[in-house]
Amino acid sequence: MLDKEQIKKLKIQASEICEKTVELIYNGGGGHIGGDLSEVDIMISLFNYMKHDPKNPKWTGRDYFILSKGHSAETYYTLLSEYGYIDKKLLDKYGTFGSILGGHPNKKVAGVEANTGSLGHGLGLATGIALALKKDQKENRVYVLTGDGELGEGSNWEAIMSAAKYKLDNLTWIVDRNSLQISGKTEAVMPLESLKGKAEAFGFKTVEINGHDYEQIFSALSIREKEKPLCIIANTVKGKRLACAENRPDWHHKTPTKEQVEQLKKNMAEYRKELA
Amino acid sequence: MEKEGCSSAFSKMILEEAKKDKNIMVVCTDSRGSAKLGTYPDELPEQFVEIGIAEQNAVTVSAGMSHIGKKVFVLGPASFYSTRSSEQVKVDLAYSHNNVTVIGISGGVSYGALGATHHSLQDIALMRAIPNLTVEIPSDATQMRAVTAELLKVGRPTYIRIGRSPVPTLYNNVEDIRIGKANKWFAGHDAAVIACGQLVGRALEAAKLLKKEGIEITVVDMHTIKPLDTDMIRDVAEKCGCILTLEEHSIYGGLGGAISEFVVQNVPVPMKICGIPDEDIPNGSDAEVFRYYQLDPEGIAEKVKALINEKG
Numbered sequence: 001m002l003d004k005e006q007i008k009k010l011k012i013q014a015s016e017i018c019e020k021t022v023e024l025i026y027n028g029g030g031g032h033i034g035g036d037l038s039e040v041d042i043m044i045s046l047f048n049y050m051k052h053d054p055k056n057p058k059w060t061g062r063d064y065f066i067l068s069k070g071h072s073a074e075t076y077y078t079l080l081s082e083y084g085y086i087d088k089k090l091l092d093k094y095g096t097f098g099s100i101l102g103g104h105p106n107k108k109v110a111g112v113e114a115n116t117g118s119l120g121h122g123l124g125l126a127t128g129i130a131l132a133l134k135k136d137q138k139e140n141r142v143y144v145l146t147g148d149g150e151l152g153e154g155s156n157w158e159a160i161m162s163a164a165k166y167k168l169d170n171l172t173w174i175v176d177r178n179s180l181q182i183s184g185k186t187e188a189v190m191p192l193e194s195l196k197g198k199a200e201a202f203g204f205k206t207v208e209i210n211g212h213d214y215e216q217i218f219s220a221l222s223i224r225e226k227e228k229p230l231c232i233i234a235n236t237v238k239g240k241r242l243a244c245a246e247n248r249p250d251w252h253h254k255t256p257t258k259e260q261v262e263q264l265k266k267n268m269a270e271y272r273k274e275l276a
Numbered sequence: 277m278e279k280e281g282c283s284s285a286f287s288k289m290i291l292e293e294a295k296k297d298k299n300i301m302v303v304c305t306d307s308r309g310s311a312k313l314g315t316y317p318d319e320l321p322e323q324f325v326e327i328g329i330a331e332q333n334a335v336t337v338s339a340g341m342s343h344i345g346k347k348v349f350v351l352g353p354a355s356f357y358s359t360r361s362s363e364q365v366k367v368d369l370a371y372s373h374n375n376v377t378v379i380g381i382s383g384g385v386s387y388g389a390l391g392a393t394h395h396s397l398q399d400i401a402l403m404r405a406i407p408n409l410t411v412e413i414p415s416d417a418t419q420m421r422a423v424t425a426e427l428l429k430v431g432r433p434t435y436i437r438i439g440r441s442p443v444p445t446l447y448n449n450v451e452d453i454r455i456g457k458a459n460k461w462f463a464g465h466d467a468a469v470i471a472c473g474q475l476v477g478r479a480l481e482a483a484k485l486l487k488k489e490g491i492e493i494t495v496v497d498m499h500t501i502k503p504l505d506t507d508m509i510r511d512v513a514e515k516c517g518c519i520l521t522l523e524e525h526s527i528y529g530g531l532g533g534a535i536s537e538f539v540v541q542n543v544p545v546p547m548k549i550c551g552i553p554d555e556d557i558p559n560g561s562d563a564e565v566f567r568y569y570q571l572d573p574e575g576i577a578e579k580v581k582a583l584i585n586e587k588g
Contacts, residue, residue, distance in 0.1 A: 025365065064344075072363075107373075107543070113343065114343070114372065115368075115371055115372040117367075118363065118367050121336055121364070121367060121368060123341065124332070124333050124335075124336025124339075124364075124368075125336055125337075125339055125340040125343070125368065126340060127333075127336075127337050127340060128336065128337035128338060128339060128340015128341040128342075129341070129343055129344055130340075131325065131339040131340070131341060132301075132340065132341040132344050132345075132346050133344065135322055135342075154332075155332045155333060155336065155364075158327075158330040158332060158333035159333050159336065159337070161328070161330070161333075162327055162328070162330070162333055162337060165328075166325075174382065217323065222363050
């Protein structure tokens with residue numbers, strides 16, 4: 001389990017990643033900011049939890065991560081840069097013509113395992129990787145982060161059925177359950193509940209957690225049930241930490257103003273001071 | 277002439293190859309029977325994945341397996357793989373450079389009376405518009421073996437469309453077949469017929485009928501639709517002065533479309549695009565449908581004569 005010092009460190013890291021992600025979006029002239037910020041704590045946890053080597057992105061012993069909600073690429077780029085997968089200077093090119101850092105991740109970027117963007121692909125890709133690893137009797141794990149609105153795509157449920165059929169207990173599916181999508185509340189656009197009931201009925205070991213609570217996230221990531229894939233429904237706040245954007249569907253894709261960025265930086269600095 | 281199905285040829289070959297290479301994977305969508313996979317699933321269960329009736333997932337799961345080095349062949353009806361899962365082919369295979377081969381079985385009007393839901397008459401138009409995707413329509417079992425062998429050596433995202441029934445064996449040596457290189461038959465200069473798939477056999481028969489009337493044509497087996505063998509098209513356009521294309525596909529966007537795009541911009545000559553018109557087609561066997569649309573040897577010969585008259 002995590003001790004207090006580790007949690008503090010993660011919280012500080014999250015505040016910094018949040019700040020840098022928002023700056024990246026501001027400088028690049030746009031991004032899917034709401035989902036970027038709801039996933040920050042999940043992504044940081046994964047980067048701390050998974051086996052991976054930034055110096056050797058193709059290390060065969062690595063765990064695999066797929067960002068199925070590819071539109072939330074800016075947090076991913078920020079983390080890849082912080083961990084040394086990509087040069088920090090590359091972030092300056094985000095949003096510019098010909099940059100490999102587009103609005104959706106591409107394998108041309110070191111550390112990125114899959115070209116995502118069109119929703120409903122990540123679970124199938126992760127299933128394929130996990131299945132092939134099982135067949136090769138490899139120990140690597142596969143993690144996939146989907147959105148919740150994304151689950152309207154039927155291809156997800158095809159993938160979920162196949163992951164259960166092949167007993168892929170090396171697969172972890174995390175849902176960034178911020179309960180909002182571009183048009184409003186997920187439950188109004190196309191109801192998902194009971195999502196936990198659905199995932200369980202489809203054969204996944206399923207837990208529901210607070211997706212901003214590191215103890216809960218790490219505890220969920222460590223769950224293993226033989227012959228069952230794992231589903232973690234991480235309840236989150238869309239736009240987390242950017243006060244003007246929290247729980248606001250109109251911040252699905254938006255560029256903050258200079259003042260909003262400055263306010264966030266001020267808030268995060270105060271937050272870090274309080275933690276210290 | 278001896279006949280062999282492309283699916284049977286593939287199945288026999290892949291079983292032997294997969295026994296030697298555990299990275300070969302075959303994926304089906306409740307289609308192992310119609311794909312004529314035979315004993316493969318029972319003999320090599322660890323190299324076989326049954327996804328159920330879910331073509332989208334089959335393509336994406338295959339892409340995932342390819343990502344960690346598997347050589348994946350997915351088999352199921354061409355009608356469903358080229359339309360329902362076309363987005364997965366575009367994104368997870370072609371755009372993502374995953375070396376998966378989708379084999380669309382029972383292509384064209386193979387399903388006969390089962391009708392339009394099961395016909396794949398738009399697949400070439402759809403697939404060839406996708407960057408980084410190789411598109412193949414073998415005309416016989418030897419071509420199918422040759423193409424499979426090449427893909428096993430150097431994988432690339434590929435769509436292969438094959439028919440359901442056994443087809444006459446046209447080639448003896450796999451060495452004569454290369455992806456991206458068309459095969460030329462005869463050397464007549466009155467007209468060139470460029471065909472693919474099972475219509476190549478009918479074009480060759482048409483050439484024999486025409487020869488009896490003193491008309492000498494060249495037949496080109498354009499088994500690779502993409503990348504297109506433009507050297508061959510230029511050669512026959514210059515030598516013959518007119519081109520008739522022949523395909524088991526809509527007259528829109530298929531082989532004829534691909535060839536005309538090159539011809540009109542590089543070697544303009546009179547052309548006739550022959551295939552299935554843009555309409556609801558009558559139920560019937562493939563032979564009956566071909567006859568109805570004059571895609572049988574006699575009908576093809578008549579169309580060639582009309583084109584030669586147009587050439588003047």
